[in-house]
Amino acid sequence: MQAAVKLLVRLGAMSVTVTGPVGNQSANCMPILRALPHWFGIPSALDAYSRDIDALPTFVARRDSQACGFLTVKRHFPQSAEVLVMGVLPELHRRGVCRALMGAAERWLRGEGVIYLQVKTRGPSQPDEGYAQTRAFYVALGFTPLEEIPTLWNGANPALIMVKKLASD
Numbered sequence: 001m002q003a004a005v006k007l008l009v010r011l012g013a014m015s016v017t018v019t020g021p022v023g024n025q026s027a028n029c030m031p032i033l034r035a036l037p038h039w040f041g042i043p044s045a046l047d048a049y050s051r052d053i054d055a056l057p058t059f060v061a062r063r064d065s066q067a068c069g070f071l072t073v074k075r076h077f078p079q080s081a082e083v084l085v086m087g088v089l090p091e092l093h094r095r096g097v098c099r100a101l102m103g104a105a106e107r108w109l110r111g112e113g114v115i116y117l118q119v120k121t122r123g124p125s126q127p128d129e130g131y132a133q134t135r136a137f138y139v140a141l142g143f144t145p146l147e148e149i150p151t152l153w154n155g156a157n158p159a160l161i162m163v164k165k166l167a168s169d
């Protein structure tokens with residue numbers, strides 16, 4: 001496995017460091033999810049995310065040493081992985097933090113031999129401005145909507161699978 005990297009990324013007037021992949025990050029990352037209740041408001045789901053963030057490879061963006069964004073990935077097969085959970089503090093949205101996190105994660109995954117990266121998010125059949133913005137982020141970063149599965153989670157929360165090809169097979 002490749003070593004973790006630490007990068008200094010300049011985003012306009014702001015700088016962040018992006019570190020990863022690292023484990024045991026729930027103490028740093030859970031405050032970010034709690035600041036995003038529209039997406040992460042279900043207590044049992046938060047508990048599961050906390051366990052995943054500790055157990056799985058995570059990329060963390062820090063501003064002035066404080067975690068301000070993160071992204072956790074799960075490897076399903078040697079050629080495929082998933083962005084399991086990600087978030088950026090609301091006051092820093094649209095500053096390029098998650099683009100920097102995704103870039104670092106994709107470089108690492110490519111080096112590990114991953115070809116396809118998927119994400120699951122709420123699909124367009126249940127209109128919601130917040131999730132429309134989430135999907136716009138994924139599309140801007142090169143993900144393509146693949147399939148909406150209404151029954152994967154629950155009727156109020158149709159799951160959209162999006163996929164990005166990271167390397168030629």
Ligand SMILES: CC(C)(COP(=O)(O)OP(=O)(O)OC[C@H]1O[C@@H](n2cnc3c(N)ncnc32)[C@H](O)[C@@H]1OP(=O)(O)O)[C@@H](O)C(=O)NCCC(=O)NCCS
Pocket residue numbers: 036039085086087088089092093094095096097098099100120121122133134136137138140141
């Ligand atoms: C989705 C999220 C992680 C994006 O993080 P971010 O750091 O704000 O995103 P970036 O600034 O790196 O955006 C990169 C590009 O994505 C697109 N984008 C990001 N936010 C967008 C929005 N609200 N509306 C439309 N496009 C958007 C833009 O093309 C943007 O580039 P630009 O600003 O140069 O036009 C952040 O909005 C967030 O925390 N959302 C809530 C949590 C969430 O949705 N998690 C995923 C659950 S499935």
